[in-house]
Amino acid sequence: MSIFKRLLTNKTSSSSSIIKNSVIAGTIILSGFGQDVMAKGKSYVAVEPLVCDLVKSIALSSDEVTCLVDRKQDVHDLKINPRQAKLLNNADKVFTLGKEMTPSMRNWENKKNTVVVGVSAIDVDDHSDHGGHEDHSDHGGHDDHSEHSAKVDDHSDHGGHEDHSDHGGHDDHHDHGGLDPHVWHDPHNIIKMGNIISKSLKKDISVFNRGDRKLISERFEKVDSLLEGLDSWIVEQVSSIPEGNRVIVSKHKAMEYYGDAFGFKTISLLDFLGDSSSLRPDNISSTLKMLEEEKVQAIFPEQIPASKLLRNLSRQSSVPLASNQIFVDGLMMDGNTVSVAVHNTCTIVDSLGGSCDKDSGSNLESEWYKLSD
C-alpha cells in the first residue's frame, strides 16, 4: 500500500469515527436540547403582586413567572400599558384575581389563557351584612372549576368600575355593591386560589410527565399547610383581644373576609360618610355616634400618613388612630403573602388591647420565602 493510500485509508477511518462521534454528540446535544425545552417550561404572567407570589410558590422552578404589576401600583386603578399588554399576549397563561379587584382585566377574563383565581372563581363564605354574595352561598364546590365558566359572566353587568379608575385615591371604589374581591384576608381563601393555580399548572404538563405533576402537588401541599398554620396563628393572636374590643374600623370595605374568619365586626367609614366629596355634618355626627356606641378602640388607616378626614375623626371622637397602617389591597412594599397577614394582624391585635407574637409570625413568613426558593 502506498503511503498515500494508507494516509487516505487512515483519514477515511478517522473521519468515519469523527462522524460516529458526532452522531453520538448530536444525540447528546439533541436530547439535551429536548430536556432543555422541557425544563424551560412555561411562561406565566400573574397580574396582582399577591397572586404572583402565590403562583411562584406553586409553579416549578423551571417555569418563568412574571409579575405584571409593581407593588406600588393600586390594581383597582390599573391601566394596562403596551408593554404589559404584550406580556399578557405572550404568556402561556395569565393568572388574576379578576375584574372585581382589577377592573382592567375585564377584557382579558374571557380569553382562553386567562385563569381567574379571585372572588368569582372560588367558593367564598358569605358576608352576612354585605349585599351581592347571597346568590353564591348556596351552590358550593367552586374550588375546582378553574375554567371559571358561566359564573364570571353573571357579574359582567355590574359595571361602575370605570368611573373610579381616574381618581388616584381609594375614596370610594368599594362602594359599588358588587362582589367583594379582598378574599385573601382569609387564608382559607388563599388555599382555594392555590388549588385553582395548582390544577391549572398541572394541566400544562404532559401526561407522560407524572414527576412534575407530583412536584406541583407537593408544592401546593406545602402552601396549604403553611396557610393553615397562618390561620391558626391569627386565631391565637386574636384570642388575646378582649372580646368587646373586636371591631375593625377602616375606610373602605376590605377587611370583611378577615372579620368573618376571625370574629371581628368590621365597619367601613365610607358607609357612614359616603363619598368624601359629599361630606356632611350629619354624616360626621352619625359616624362619631357609631364610634362611641361600638366602643371602638382604634381607627385603622389604610395609608400613612392618615388622611385629614381620619385625623379629624380621631381627634373629635378621641378614638386613637392605629400606630401603623393596615395593607388592605395586596402585598406591602416588602415581604410576601404571609408578611402582610402577620403585619395586619399584629397591627390590629396590638391596637385593640391584645398582644401579638410577632416572632412566631416572622417564622411563618420565612417559611413562605422558602417555598419559592
Ligand SMILES: [Zn+2]
Ligand atoms: Zn380595595
